[in-house]
Amino acid sequence: MANPKRRHSHARGAKRRTHYKLELPGLSRCTHCGAQTLPHRACPVCGYYKKRKYEVAITADMASQD
Numbered sequence: 001m002a003n004p005k006r007r008h009s010h011a012r013g014a015k016r017r018t019h020y021k022l023e024l025p026g027l028s029r030c031t032h033c034g035a036q037t038l039p040h041r042a043c044p045v046c047g048y049y050k051k052r053k054y055e056v057a058i059t060a061d062m063a064s065q066d
């Protein structure tokens with residue numbers, strides 16, 4: 001088995017890990033109420049997505065399937 005020849009110092013490992021960080025998600029604005037929302041999701045504030053309210057949209061789509 002291959003093994004590292006020398007151990008890293010704590011500082012060296014810590015320096016490498018300074019690049020591990022969370023990225024902010026992309027945010028867009030709700031077209032209905034203007035709140036910040038995740039793209040391709042219904043608005044958490046008013047429930048609108050593509051100018052339709054979430055509950056209305058799913059019931060309308062369920063009705064059109066029958």
Ligand SMILES: [Zn+2]
Pocket residue numbers: 030031032033034035043044045046047048
């Ligand atoms: Zn909204």
